[in-house]
Amino acid sequence: MRHTTKQPRANRTITIDFQNEATYFQLLGNRKAFLECVLAFILSIGFQLAHKATCRGGGCLTRHSHYVRVRLGGVTIWRLQCTTCHAVFTVLPHFVLRYRSMRPEVARNALLATHGGLSLELCATICHLSPMALYRLICALGQHSLVTVLTRCGLPLPTYFLADEKHSHCLTDKVYLPTIVSGRVLWHLGYTEDASAVAFTESYREFQRAASQQEPSYRVKGVLIDGFDSTSKSMRTLLPGARLGHCLRHALLKLPKKLVAIASPVRQTLRTQFHTLLYRARQRKSLRVFALGQRLRHFADHVATTAGTANGERVRRWFQEKKAGWYAVLEDPQMPATSTLLDQAHNAMERKLFAMKGFHHPGGSQQAFLPGLAHLYNLIPYQRRALNAGKCGVEVEGGRVPTSDWMLNLQILTSGGYQCAPAPPNH
Numbered sequence: 001m002r003h004t005t006k007q008p009r010a011n012r013t014i015t016i017d018f019q020n021e022a023t024y025f026q027l028l029g030n031r032k033a034f035l036e037c038v039l040a041f042i043l044s045i046g047f048q049l050a051h052k053a054t055c056r057g058g059g060c061l062t063r064h065s066h067y068v069r070v071r072l073g074g075v076t077i078w079r080l081q082c083t084t085c086h087a088v089f090t091v092l093p094h095f096v097l098r099y100r101s102m103r104p105e106v107a108r109n110a111l112l113a114t115h116g117g118l119s120l121e122l123c124a125t126i127c128h129l130s131p132m133a134l135y136r137l138i139c140a141l142g143q144h145s146l147v148t149v150l151t152r153c154g155l156p157l158p159t160y161f162l163a164d165e166k167h168s169h170c171l172t173d174k175v176y177l178p179t180i181v182s183g184r185v186l187w188h189l190g191y192t193e194d195a196s197a198v199a200f201t202e203s204y205r206e207f208q209r210a211a212s213q214q215e216p217s218y219r220v221k222g223v224l225i226d227g228f229d230s231t232s233k234s235m236r237t238l239l240p241g242a243r244l245g246h247c248l249r250h251a252l253l254k255l256p257k258k259l260v261a262i263a264s265p266v267r268q269t270l271r272t273q274f275h276t277l278l279y280r281a282r283q284r285k286s287l288r289v290f291a292l293g294q295r296l297r298h299f300a301d302h303v304a305t306t307a308g309t310a311n312g313e314r315v316r317r318w319f320q321e322k323k324a325g326w327y328a329v330l331e332d333p334q335m336p337a338t339s340t341l342l343d344q345a346h347n348a349m350e351r352k353l354f355a356m357k358g359f360h361h362p363g364g365s366q367q368a369f370l371p372g373l374a375h376l377y378n379l380i381p382y383q384r385r386a387l388n389a390g391k392c393g394v395e396v397e398g399g400r401v402p403t404s405d406w407m408l409n410l411q412i413l414t415s416g417g418y419q420c421a422p423a424p425p426n427h
């Protein structure tokens with residue numbers, strides 16, 4: 001056997017929309033028209049081809065070689081080559097999925113049903129697939145990093161974000177999904193089998209590594225967490241310069257649990273007063289940190305007089321423990337104040353994972369499956385309110401998707417042969 005260290009071949013697939021299959025088959029016989037059609041489509045979606053690092057991409061493309069996909073009933077697939085750097089691009093027509101015999105329209109329905117929370121088994125049944133084929137398709141999507149796909153849509157790496165872990169189960173074992181959310185998009189959805197700071201750090205580091213590859217100067221300014229020890233330790237390890245804040249809404253939800261053995265109207269009144277306190281602190285921009293410290297002290301005294309010294313003391317200790325995280329939120333107007341959007345993302349994942357027996361076995365490919373689900377969360381249009389009707393999360397956050405068809409976008413954005421075109425001037 002010969003031992004050669006072979007460089008892994010870069011995935012330079014490009015998905016091209018040929019509008020309909022008949023057009024594609026006609027173009028196969030016309031070299032010039034085929035190339036023109038490919039170039040026009042690339043231009044229309046605003047991407048560039050990923051040439052080799054040394055190539056400026058100025059060279060011409062030439063039709064290079066072809067192969068026949070037997071499993072797809074003998075569809076001819078062409079490759080193009082850059083005449084300068086010799087990078088080879090595989091042109092996948094829109095009706096072919098990479099390495100899969102499944103048709104995109106079948107995949108579209110199955111993925112949509114999955115995203116909607118239907119179990120893999122039922123999605124497979126209504127789409128006449130095997131559940132395993134669907135599982136593998138989602139895993140294949142998840143091979144592409146969320147950071148790569150989101151930055152291809154022109155989204156800037158998040159300077160502020162929410163981080164928290166979803167607790168889930170793999171059979172009877174507890175597992176955790178470290179998550180990073182900014183607005184309506186998921187930037188990271190990891191998987192760990194224990195809740196230690198080391199495990200979480202390792203997971204969040206995957207995001208950091210991918211982000212630094214995109215932008216070596218990337219720095220995070222602020223992170224909102226729920227105060228869980230392993231999360232805050234992992235964030236301090238990875239992002240020593242970032243502000244760590246605690247969610248103000250969680251603070252509001254926690255307060256009643258600190259007040260024991262008192263009548264419920266008293267508890268309710270105190271909660272309302274605490275709500276007003278936090279709300280006013282947020283309103284008063286310049287004074288808010290100073291004002292908060294003083295007001296928290298007064299509030300703890302107030303609890304002691306209305307609900308007894310034991311409750312007052314408990315609330316005071318709790319404030320002591322949490323206030324630095326609340327200050328961090330109030331000190332910087334750009335810090336997110338509540339983790340509501342992260343909770344929503346977790347709820348969406350929970351609906352899917354609960355219904356997915358395929359996820360719940362130790363030999364599963366969770367590390368690929370979860371990012372696959374996250375791509376669907378980011379790219380399937382789901383907004384119902386008028387302002388963002390028909391938009392996907394990426395668009396709501398100001399990103400740009402290549403076409404108006406989410407399935408085609410998914411195919412294009414997970415094609416390794418594309419890279420972002422530089423932003424046009426005055427943009």
Ligand SMILES: [Zn+2]
Pocket residue numbers: 051052055056057058059082083084085086087
């Ligand atoms: Zn080139």
